[in-house]
Amino acid sequence: MSGVRQNGIAAGRISPAALSENFSDAYPPFSAHEALVAADRCYFCYDAPCITACPTEIDIPLFIRQIQAGNPEGAAKTILKQNILGGMCARVCPTETLCEEACVREAAEGQPVDIGALQRFATDTVMDKGDHPFTRAEPTGKIVAVIGAGPAGLACAHRLAMHGHNVVVVDARKKPGGLNEYGIASYKTVNDFAQAEVEWLLKIGGIRIETGSELGKDYTLGEIREDYDAVFLGMGLSGVNDLGLEGADERVDDAVDFIATLRQTKDLAALPIGRRVVVIGGGMTAVDAAVQSKLLGAEDVTIVYRRGQERMSASEVEQDHATTSGVRIKCHAMPRRAVAGGVEFEYTEDGPDGLRGTGETFVLEADQVFRAIGQTYEGWHGKSVLELERGKIRVDLEGRTSLSGVWAGGDCAFGGEDLTVTAVAEGRDAAESINRALMG
């Protein structure tokens, strides 16, 4: 018998129909009329605070006004010229902590202009038509290598191509897109949007993508520097933090791997999930792993976070999404050890020297445990050649690393939040710096 109440880890807990309902668009797109009504709420602020709050500095009031005026294509161009992955960002940005937090209507009435959904409306309009609104400059004869086809690498490649350079993007994975393809929650990017967006982005021309090709294994940084006029590293974070759980780390699954598998599974009814799932962590990954476990049919899902809920790095909107999806969030508890049928936790409290255990423990029954306590930059064999800063690649304001001719951006580079939109901004700005260096 399969079903929600079967113990252990099993596939097909709920019907295929329920699965496809669960994994459909969590925030369905605006109709044209809804977009107009939402756009009319924008005040067209002077020197608008939302622009400053956006890491890619999209001219938000301008694009919203273009929607108001019946020109969604123009709106899309306003967005995409700052942020070529504006379509993905419209879906995945935690707008509640970015542009929408800065919206003056948030201050005025606690109800910001729905910037994210409007951005999606505009970008969908052009992408659905297949239009690519940018063209390349005259060829420069220069060629740049981009390592990693995530948001940072793609944004960098597109901007370089626009400036007339040729670009080769290499990625260790089978498909391009980085965490857009392997990490972001399914219900934020339905209909294979990540791949559709990469295809659309490549319409600029001048970019070649080589997948299944890994820096450090298939070639060295030295070789690349030799063969190319410049190199951009956008490799993201490939390592994950361990829990250091007594006698049990092999019984704990990595949340990022789980999500990557889920994202690549065509038939979700075949994907096994525990009856009782415990996710340890407090960020976006923890929320996504927990919510998607629930959507797969897990009966009880609990996120356990070691500090108070207000310290969770997942935004309030994400926390609400988790709890309304039926996920329980338990705070002030840290895992101690694996016990038969579950995990033992110890309560915590904030002390003068930081967090400490109180000595009191409890056991959560669990068929499956995920860890989501952060990812790390692992680099590759030759990593010693690059200077690091707190474990990530040190870069200057333009994205230059300690090695000449090598730039870096996105999650693998130090500075900025680990968000899709930040990766795009850093990739784009590094491309501008590379262009200046090459053409200087």
Add this chain to the structure above:
Amino acid sequence: MADLSSDFIGIKSPNPFWLASAPPTDKEYNVRRAFDAGWGGVVWKTLGLDPHIVNVNGPRYGVVYGPDRKVIGINNIELITDRPLDVNLEEIKRVKRDYPDRAMVVSLMVPCEEVCWTEILAKVEDTGADGVELNFGCPHGMSERGMGASVGQVPEYIQMVTEWCKAATKMPVIVKLTPNISDIRYPARAAMAGGADAVSLINTVSSITSVNLDLMAPEPTIDGKGSHGGYCGPAVKPIALNMIAEIGRDPETANLPLSGIGGITTWRDAAEFIALGAGNVQVCTAAMVYGFKIVEEMKVGLSDWMDEKGYSSISDFKGLAVPNVTDWQYLNLNYVTKARIDQDACIKCGRCYAACEDTSHQAISMSAERTFEVIDEECVACNLCVNVCPVENCITMEKLSPGAVDLRTGETVVPDHGDWTTHPNNPTAVAAE
């Protein structure tokens, strides 16, 4: 509870809200629904002579929208009734018989020949209707046939036709004026000279609402072409209010009863028309957009406001605003105000800054933390910042007391009235005594 009952030139109705002559009053079925919904009276859709006219069979309306498809104005190319005269007359008679307490006024438009008017007036009198309204207003279709606005634009014709009608009937005669004229006082005076019991205004404003950029034709488009129509709804209210005021403060027509029309949508709009001298009001677009039920809001709203202000009947506040409508030259130039921004209410959108910096007097400063402050040395008190601020009462205009110094001019504010007529810069100024 305030008494809303209305006696307009002897025509009684339980409230001052009438439906204007237009589609809502086109036939028995609609008018019965209107009376059941609570309207005080109707002006029946304009009657003409047989053979009745025909309307286009394509779209009749063009619309200007505000946010969320809120209708701001409608333009129409409909003509007068397109049903036989007898059918209309029978219906009017039946409805009036069944609703004796409601005002039943019949709108008329026939060719400019005395016999046409005499004939139709006799027939209308027969229905038991309370009065007639002469439609000298429609700007489209009928005007090209020498009727409607083409009469309303020539004061002599207005007077002549009004005289014919007054001679031919005992019913009160209302003359409906067109706004498509440069000075509304002339047609009003002509109607009065012709013996009109009242004038009603405004009819629709000649307009093209929009151009279809694919067809390269005005909208509404009939087989690739469009003609100008008549504009009405909230967008025309300011035009109507001014015309009502112009007639009300013209000594020649000061006592001429006025029926206010144009964009009336809520009780407040109605109260404003009445404050400017209207004895009652007529509504068309608001009913067409929202249905007859809106009259409930109008009645309750007006009554509540009258209670609050202590007005017990419509006549208590009718015309109270007229003496305060004056010419620019009499406005007090010694009345000095400055904009004031309430920092607690400010949401930091910066619209006041953009407006003042780009288009006015550079009188608002902006700090790095987005604090906006008025620079008194520059503020001319134009009020634009108040108008563009999305937060009501966040920016207000504060009056400088006599004795205070206006930092812009360096002059001390004086308590006395001083206007352009006595201003030293005015070449024709009369010396103050």
